[in-house]
Amino acid sequence: MNDAAFLDEATGDSRRIVLTGRWTVAHIGPVEPQLRALPAGGSGLTVDLSQIERIDTIGAWLVHRLTRDHPGTTLTGASEDATRLIEQVGAADPDVKIRPDPGPRMTRRLEEIGRGVVGAVDTLGNFLAFLGKTLVTLAQTLFSRRSFRWNSIVHQMDVVGVHALGIVGLLSFLVGIVLAQQGAVQLRQFGAEVFVVNLIGRSTVRELGILLTAIMVAGRSGSAFAAQIGSMKLNEEIDAMRTIGLSAFEVLVLPRVIATSLMMVLLGFYGSLMAIIGGGLFCWLSLDMPVVTFVQRLQEVVPIADFWIGLFKAPVFGAIIAVTGCFQGMQVSGNAESVGQRTTAAVVQSIFLVIVLDAFFAVFFTALGFI
Known part of the structure; x- marks a missing residue:
């Protein structure tokens, strides 16, 4: 069986990545850290999925993460099933708002007291x-x-x-x-x-x-x-x-x-x-x-x-x-x-x-x- 792999073809400011093999949970282990280590930069990134033999949810998640971490990425060569799976994975990955720093404890206590007084009044x-x-x-x-x-x-x-x-x-x-x-x-x-x-x-x-x-x-x-x-x-x-x-x-x-x-x-x-x-x-x-x-x-x-x-x-x-x-x-x-x-x-x-x-x-x- 062919493990997941990719070819990184960089030309000037643009980059083209060709995904090959089986992008499934059993074969994707070696390629995940390599994808994470890809440097950012360039005016655009094209990801070619035409050489993928099979893709599951884990593989779709890695492709979605690649497009999320590199804005302006274009997907080409994806089958109808692969496209639908990647879209579903992306829809299940909403933006997470980081809770703001609550500030010093004394300030939080004063805010709680103030809210309590306003609520009581x-x-x-x-x-x-x-x-x-x-x-x-x-x-x-x-x-x-x-x-x-x-x-x-x-x-x-x-x-x-x-x-x-x-x-x-x-x-x-x-x-x-x-x-x-x-x-x-x-x-x-x-x-x-x-x-x-x-x-x-x-x-x-x-x-x-x-x-x-x-x-x-x-x-x-x-x-x-x-x-x-x-x-x-x-x-x-x-x-x-x-x-x-x-x-x-x-x-x-x-x-x-x-x-x-x-x-x-x-x-x-x-x-x-x-x-x-x-x-x-x-x-x-x-x-x-x-x-x-x-x-x-x-x-x-x-x-x-x-x-x-x-x-x-x-x-x-x-x-x-x-x-x-x-x-x-x-x-x-x-x-x-x-x-x-x-x-x-x-x-x-x-x-x-x-x-x-x-x-x-x-x-x-x-x-x-x-x-």
Whole structure:
């Protein structure tokens, strides 16, 4: 069998290369480094393929590389099959863009920080615009005396509230036990175990009961809102609503916001009550405090203002959780991966906003004298 070979005929500024033999993977080994070593130069290069006995993909790749590395190369004498194979190999060899030098590490970090800040500001602006649109839709519904979609609201109240009673009650009950146990351990050093009731009552009614309930609702319902609306947007159901004249805010957002705000009041009260029951059970079993004594002491140390403060914060937390979940759902675009990313963002942002608002309310009500 004839191995691959070539003849290099140089005439002045032009060069003619005649390929001979079998240009296949079994016979091309010796000629490959010789082709790579061909010097560049000259005004043109002609490659004659008429003497080739057989050519496969490897041989076609070497011919294509030769023409690529020597611009202006002309192929002659190639059969129809060889020409088609060389063209296919060339089409499968796109130009590769070299990644630019990222620069110093400090510069890259500053760029990442800058992009993060710009993204955060942009998200905040879009969120405020979404919140404003929600409030405008609510005002239009109220003042135009259009009926709310009560079926949707009741359904969302069932999903957000009734279905969450188990998890909210269990976690609040356990948190109450933990709070009572840790408070008793610390207060026992000073012989002031009786003040465990103060700790349980005021912290759960005013702060922890509502806050923990809001965090659980954010993780459970806020994520569900983002996933549901995001899936609807991917399936173009929201575009279909707009086409037939329905407002996505009126159909999807308002029922969820109203239902979550209402149910947060009930869930917050329920969570606080379960935390008090958990703390009272610990006091009864571990501190030998009678239930009647615990209840009487609770009435003495917990002012009614704490109860109203907790109930005031609950609907605000519920509204912000629902708006955040719906907002992230509306931002879904591209593919299903975006649904997961927006769902995660909905949970993180909801919890963050709830904690920020809780801190604001704590400072605000303290400044008003509700200590």
